[in-house]
Amino acid sequence: MKYYFNTTLNENFDEVIDKVTEKLKKEGFGILTEINVNETLKKKLDVDFKRYQILGACNPPFAHQALEAEDKIGAMLPCNVIVQQKNENTVEIAAVNPLASMQAVKNEKLTEIANEISEKLKRVINQLN
Template identity: 40%
Template sequence: MNYAHTITSALPFEEAVTKVREELASQGFGVLTEIDVHATFTTKLGDESANALGDYLILGACNPRLAELALTADPDMGLLLPCNVVIRRDPSATVTTIQAINPQTMVQLSNSDKIQDVADQADTHLLAALSALKA
């Protein structure tokens, strides 16, 4: 099993970030956290490291209804929440890469039978958001 769903988009990085936020919202996800890895590298490691990395943003997306189901079924699932969505563009790239965690990862790590249903629902919504970005 691949732990990530990955697509590429011809959209420039900033436009891709905007579209990802819109599509996640249309699927019931809010963004709880945001990590600008490029900015962190600039601050902590210097411009050379940041520029070698390129644009790289990690969004912590959460669908509250699905989070409630997951945490009720298995409180340890909080270790895997929120769902990470990465938008990145290498300095030499002609496309922006967009990735979302594959929620089926939860199933492999939990002993709760109820997690399969939650993972299936989360997977459906995340894949719908990614699919809309391809269009």
């Protein structure tokens, strides 16, 4: 099982960020955190890196259910979605596969929740094309 779902688009990086955010919103996710990796690496290490952004997506009802089912699961939240510039014309979007990351946790209730979240994130990725 792959630990992510992904797709590539031939679009502008900033427009892709907006598009991903919109698709996540339609599936009930909000963005809790945004990490601009290339800016951070430049500031901290003086390294040039491709455009790479991590969006920390959260679906509050499912997050609540997951926390009720497994109180330490917060260590694996939120669901990260990355947007990275692959080349001048290509942007890749990848979302974590919650089913893959939850395999280590032996909790049937959590597996059911992870399955539903996986389906939502798959839809986001598939709707980007």
